[in-house]
Amino acid sequence: MSTLKDVRKKLASLEEELRKTKEATDGRTSQVLVIPQERKVRVFSGVEGSLLVGDFIDDIKAATKLRKVKGAEAADFIMAHLEGPARQEIRHHPKDVSTNPQQILNTLSETFGEKLTLAGVLREICNRLQKEDETITDFGFALMSLGDKLKKMAGGPDSDKTIKEQFRDGLLDGVLRREVKRCLMEEPNITFIKLRDRALDLADDDFVTRRRRQGRKINSYHTEVDSQILGALEGLTTALKGQTETLDDMKLRQDDFSARLLRLEEQSKTKPRPRTDKSQIECHRCHKKGHYANQCPAPAPVQRPAQGN
Structure with missing residues (x-):
């Protein structure tokens, strides 16, 4: 009998606590927590025609910032999204590169970026x-x-x-x-x-x-000719004049293009190679340094005829 009374007391206490809780929360607006969806990162392989390295780097930076990962964890995250030649490239680098996220991105940019x-x-x-x-x-x-x-x-x-x-x-x-x-x-x-x-x-x-x-x-001529002939002449004159103007313009355009291309190529030429230091050259005739054998001042050796047996 005492046990039933205890259960009823606990039940009454819980009901009273529930009532107080409801009264305390009346009039309050409920808050809805929105969990942002994680940014999907595309896999980068470095193969021609696939994802560009610049787009991959942008995706990686945004994803690591959203996930708040740094250091070795960020490096592992990047490696998980590499495949093919790109993954092989990073795996063959020293550990100080493969474990550093910024070094990984720099290496990918230098290797697979636009040359x-x-x-x-x-x-x-x-x-x-x-x-x-x-x-x-x-x-x-x-x-x-x-x-x-x-x-x-x-x-x-x-x-x-x-x-x-x-x-x-x-x-x-x-x-x-x-x-x-x-x-x-x-x-x-x-x-x-x-x-x-x-x-x-x-x-x-x-x-x-x-x-x-x-x-x-075109100039108008006061002539007494048939209107159809005049129209044909006007059309022919206009066509010839347009073709002449087009040809002249194309020639001028080609001349300007050729001159500019020649000028740009001359500006981009590399410097000539330095001349060879003759002071380190050994003459094969007198074995002295400073000149070639064809410039040697010493007399040429006399070749003796071969003697028969």
Whole structure:
């Protein structure tokens, strides 16, 4: 009987505690904890055509920062996301590299990153022309990106001047190219941004269209000829004039391209090799140093005829 009373007392105590708890939590808003989803890291192999090393490094830095891992734990995390040639590359390095996350990323960047050379960047700039479906703004951005690469190369020409010249020669419209060339002649120190904006202003004002129409006008002759013949003559004259203008423009463009490419190649030539120090050369005739055998001042040895038996 006493046991039942004890159970009832405990039950009453628990009910009272539950009631007080409910009263204390009435009117309070419940808090919802949102656990952020972990960033997925793609596996890097270093194989051509797969994930770029720069994108992999960005993913790794974001993931390790989110997980708050450092040191050897971060190094193990990176190694877990390497495979193929990339994993083999790190495994063959000393322990001070394979256990240091920053050293691992630096090694991957140096080994599998883009290899840039001065000649390659200059060739890429010279071959960059405005595409048929490309706007002037996009063409300008592409050249600025190549200009940033050129700035990183030692011994290269002036980056801003190089992309300005290519912008002038790479525009599709011949009339706009001539206007940009005239602008460069009048203001040789103009920045690339201002030159691009000048070209955009000309294009927005329909300047190119007006100049084209003016260039296609022909002189009117007061002759009493059939209207059909006159129309045919006008069409033929316009076509010939357009072809002549196109050929002249192509020749001018080719001459400028060849001259600039030759100038850039001359600037990127390496220094000549130092001459050989003759003071360390031994003559095979007199066995003295300082000259070759064909320059030896000593008389040539007399060869005696072979004696028969």
